[in-house]
Amino acid sequence: MALAEASKYIGMSEEPAGSNKVMFSAWYGMTGPWCAMFVTYCFVQAKSKSFVKGSKYAYCPYVLADAKAGRNGLRVVPKSDVRSGDIVLFDWNKDGTADHIGIVDKPPVKKNARFSTIEGNTSGTNPSDGGMVAKMSRVTSDVIAFVRVTN
Numbered sequence: 174m175a176l177a178e179a180s181k182y183i184g185m186s187e188e189p190a191g192s193n194k195v196m197f198s199a200w201y202g203m204t205g206p207w208c209a210m211f212v213t214y215c216f217v218q219a220k221s222k223s224f225v226k227g228s229k230y231a232y233c234p235y236v237l238a239d240a241k242a243g244r245n246g247l248r249v250v251p252k253s254d255v256r257s258g259d260i261v262l263f264d265w266n267k268d269g270t271a272d273h274i275g276i277v278d279k280p281p282v283k284k285n286a287r288f289s290t291i292e293g294n295t296s297g298t299n300p301s302d303g304g305m306v307a308k309m310s311r312v313t314s315d316v317i318a319f320v321r322v323t324n
Contacts, residue, residue, distance in 0.1 A: 174219050174258055175212075175215040175216045175218070175219040175221065175258060175276055175322070176215075176257055176258040176276050176277075176278065176291065177219075178214075178215040178218045178219055179211070179212075179215045179276050179291040179293075179306070180278075180291055180308075182211075182293075182306040183291065183306050183307060183308055184305065184306065184307070185305060185306045186304055186305040186306075187294075187304040187305070190304055191304060192204075193205055193206060193207055193294075193304075195207055195293075195294075195304075197210045197211045197213075197214045197293060198210050200214055200226065201213065201214070201226065201227055201231060202226070202227040203227075203231060205231065206294055206301070206302055207231075207293055207294045208233065208273050208274050208275070208292060208293045208294040208295065208301065209230050209231050209232060209233050209235075209236060209274050210230075210231050210293070211292070211293025211294065211306065212224075212230070212236075212260060212274050212275070212276060212293065213225075213226070213229075213230045213231070214226075215276060216322060221246070221322055221324055222246060222324040223245045223246035223247055223322050223323070223324040224322075229245070233262055233271035233272060233273060233274045234270055234271050236260065236262060236271065236274060236320065237262050237271040237317065237318055237320075240260075240318060240320040241318070245324070246322055246323045246324030247260075247320050247321070247322060247323070248320065248321050248323065249318045249319065249320055249321075250319050250320065250321045251319075252281060252284060252313055252316070252319060254319075255277055255280040255281060255288075255319045256277070256280060256321070257277055257278060257279060257280060258276065258277065258322075259276070259277045259280070259319050259320060259321050259322075260274060260275070260276060260277070260319070260320040260321075260322065261274065261275050261276070261277050261288075261290055261311070261316055261318075261319055261320070262274050262316065262317050262318045262319075262320065263275075263300070263301075263311070263315045263316060263317060264315065264316075264317035265300065265301065265315060269317070270317075271317050271318070272301050273292070273294075273295070273300060273301040274292070275290035275291060275292030275293075275295070275309065275311075276290060276291050276292070277289075277290055277319070278290055278291055278308060281313050284313065285312065285313050285314060286312075286313060287310050287311065287312055288310075288311055288312075288313065289308060289309065289310055289311070290308070290309050290311055291306065291307070291308050291309075292306070292307060292309055293305075293306050295307050295309055
């Protein structure tokens with residue numbers, strides 16, 4: 174399961190700080206913001222056919238577009254149906270573009286409730302480029318979509 178894989182890396186950070194150099198970007202094959210590369214890595218390790226090393230999902234908006242279209246075993250799920258292990262996409266500035274991605278650890282229990290995630294390239298000071306894998310507490314008002322992986 175991708176969530177179990179993600180939990181193994183909590184606390185891992187970029188070396189050097191601010192470089193985007195981390196095992197997940199090296200594995201993916203490019204250096205850059207790596208939150209989606211981290212999610213891709215976790216799902217590949219979990220044997221998902223929806224994710225491929227070095228392809229498709231190094232950019233959050235691509236995950237969202239495929240989920241909205243029901244492509245590659247991805248589909249958007251309502252907040253009321255979110256499960257542990259689903260993907261969450263965030264839109265911090267409410268412009269309709271997915272800015273960040275993580276894996277749901279504990280889903281929200283109410284419409285505007287807090288929920289926990291495991292995310293790559295985050296921190297308490299910079300949610301989208303914080304340089305580490307961390308367990309985070311988030312609010313549903315920052316979510317653009319929850320995504321279920323079916324492959």
